[in-house]
Amino acid sequence: MSAVDVGKSAEHAAFGGVIGETYRDSTPWWPPEEIAAGRPNVLMVVLDDLGFASLGCYGSEIATPNLDALAAGGVQFTNFHATALCSPTRASLLTGRNSHAVGMAYLSHVDDGFPGYRGAIGHDSATLAEVLVDAGYNTWAVGKWHLAPMDQTTVAGPFDQWPLGRGFEHYYGFLEALSDHFHPELFRDNQSVEPPATPEQGYHLTTDLVDNTVQYLRDQTSVAPQTPFFSYLALGATHTPFHAPREFVERYRGRYDDGWDVIRERRYRRQIELGVIPPRTDLPPRNDDVTAWDSLSADERAASARFQEVYAGFLEHTDHEIGRLLAELEVLGRRKDTIVVVVADNGASQEGGPHGVLNTTHYENGHFPEAAEVVARMDEIDGVSTDVNYPLGWAQAANTPLKRYKQNTHAGGIRTAMIVDVPDRLGLALKPGSKRHQFQHVTDIVPTILDLAGVTAPVERAGLRLRPIQGQSMRPVLADSALPSPARTQYFETDGNRAVWKDGWKAVAFHRRGTDFAADKWELYHLDDDVSEAHDLAGSEPERLAELVAAWWEEARANDVLPLDDRGFAERANVKFRPHSPRDRTRWDYYNGMQHIGTGSAPPLPGRSFIISAVIDRPVGTEDGVLIAHGSRNSGYAFLVKDGHLVYDLNHYNRHTLVRSTSTLPTGTCRVAVRFDHDDAGTGGLAVLMIDDEPVGQMRLAETFEYFIAFQGLDVGGDRLSPVHQGDEGEFPFAGRLEVVTIELLGDDLRPVRAVRGVT
Structure with a gap:
């Protein structure tokens, strides 16, 4: 075997030209490409x-x-x-x-x-x-x-x-x-x-x-x-x-x-x-x-x-x-x-x-x-x-x-x-x-x-x-x-609501979340004559309705529609995590300088007890700013230092509740934290601020987010995009030294959040 044959790649082996000693006795060749020119x-x-x-x-x-x-x-x-x-x-x-x-x-x-x-x-x-x-x-x-x-x-x-x-x-x-x-x-x-x-x-x-x-x-x-x-x-x-x-x-x-x-x-x-x-x-x-x-x-x-x-x-x-x-x-x-x-x-x-x-x-x-x-x-x-x-x-x-x-x-x-x-x-x-x-x-x-x-x-x-x-x-x-x-059969299903179209006829069942699927009432419409679905013919055409409902089940089995699931977005997104999901754990260490992360990747805090902590250094003792923020101007939370005090700002639908430390932070290095213990009944709980593990302020919050914080995500070291915290400082980046913010879920509140109440 000559040296030129050794280790040829598949692309080399498919070469359609001629390779000689020099370019003068060689013939070039290029692989054909998909010709897209002329297509719309x-x-x-x-x-x-x-x-x-x-x-x-x-x-x-x-x-x-x-x-x-x-x-x-x-x-x-x-x-x-x-x-x-x-x-x-x-x-x-x-x-x-x-x-x-x-x-x-x-x-x-x-x-x-x-x-x-x-x-x-x-x-x-x-x-x-x-x-x-x-x-x-x-x-x-x-x-x-x-x-x-x-x-x-x-x-x-x-x-x-x-x-x-x-x-x-x-x-x-x-x-x-x-x-x-x-x-x-x-x-x-x-x-x-x-x-x-x-x-x-x-x-x-x-x-x-x-x-x-x-x-x-x-x-x-x-x-x-x-x-x-x-x-x-x-x-x-x-x-x-x-x-x-x-x-x-x-x-x-x-x-x-x-x-x-x-x-x-x-x-x-x-x-x-x-x-x-x-x-x-x-x-x-x-x-x-x-x-x-x-x-x-x-x-x-x-x-x-x-x-x-x-x-x-x-x-x-x-x-x-x-x-x-x-x-x-x-x-x-x-x-x-x-x-x-x-x-x-x-x-x-x-x-x-x-x-x-x-x-x-x-x-x-x-x-x-x-x-x-x-x-x-x-x-x-x-x-x-x-x-x-x-x-x-x-x-x-x-x-x-x-x-x-x-x-x-x-x-x-x-x-x-x-x-x-x-x-x-x-x-x-x-x-x-x-x-x-x-x-x-x-x-x-x-x-x-x-x-x-x-x-x-x-x-x-x-x-x-x-x-x-x-x-x-x-x-x-x-x-x-x-x-x-x-001619065709086309099924529909969302949140347990079901329908099927076949040859100008449509059967449809409205489903209320949390109710028995078997109790849903099927309606029947002849859409060729009734675009707006104003006239339910289920009572006068029971055989046709039965045929369409059977067609729906056939399409459902063929298209992986089953099992029917009517749980709401917040419950499903905050309860069931795919294996290896970044949300399927009880502790998160977020390092300062990390990029903004979306709310779908952020810790699932609603309905649970948690502690947010960080070690900060204020060399002069005047350094303020946001340590962590999740949400937007209309909802979310921020943990920050303002006017030398530790602050937890709960932005509950644009209504701010501020938990503020009774004492100012010391100059230099200290460990700061906010702990929230969720009530077993209701949506409120107790928020406690701590400096070096000592309580420095607390407030009972009558309400927090039941299932969902906000569609805008989380930042460390500042409050970027749409600010969560109260005030006109905008991003308000923390001016001291901050390495990492830790969020931990606590105790028996690792249980799933409660079912969403009647959301349709």
């Missing part, structure tokens, strides 16, 4: 918690001219269905497979220990980004991810479920379920980063996300214009918290004084005029948890109207930024070669409760403010100073003419807006502004894009045999509006 670009925009009737082209009075123009130039779908929750929809949207089948039945915060409930997409289900990057596309994701296990969203990873681990070459955005739009937790690729500007400098997350999408577009177009791209933009809007520039909110002052009943009726009439719903559609009565507008007091009506003013401003600002992105595609000359898909992940949110909330954590902790509190804080419903979500009446109006909301499998939870624009050169001869009324499902988007791009779905990837794609290409429906809905 793909821009996918995901809107969050957007009700079916929220866009102007779907009947709303809110100004959404850019999305309306996209619908007028493309195709608007009126019978499109997602899942009833964000993570599952995104899993289906990016894989073309049912959410339970890929392991994302619920939120990515939770791993229940069953195949359908892993809180992560199995690698045997390739994402659209993975398929397209293998086909020669450039890929990037911007915005909300919410598909990585949340206890894995630290700089320690693992990163295989982050965007860069699922086929995207670049990422910029937030990994959580929601984000503060003025103080977001941001990541670039696999690294935590600070926001590029402050709210005082005009920062807003939606603008930042669009700016970064434009930057990726400009970079890619400058250096590889022949290469197609897949740009995934998942906005935080219009999920709570509703944050909007003041000028956009001001445009809607007084516009909602007529109330949700009148607005719902107007949208319903407008939908019929636009052809979004058939003229024969009936408007169902108010949902059973919605109060008649006229029964509210004058002050309650004034406060409630403000929530919708903020929401409308939030949505119009979002439309403005999407318009800026679409205009950039035109400037770069790539609009005519780009498939554009705009989709909402589920219906409007019920998480604002009967009166609305000024804090996103109210819902997670199982209670809502009384109307009097909302009225008293009316001036804070401004889109800037608080984290608001609107009352149920506005959520119902957002879903006009549909029943119920996000999390429910009635149409209000799963029937969503979807707009598609396809380049003329793909030969579909679309009539601009046309509508499609055939049933479609979120799993259909991936096979449609692959079909239009001429990319074959792989059967294997990275050594794994892939699950078959379950959706159907929409190309035939796009090409012919007269085609009937394709």
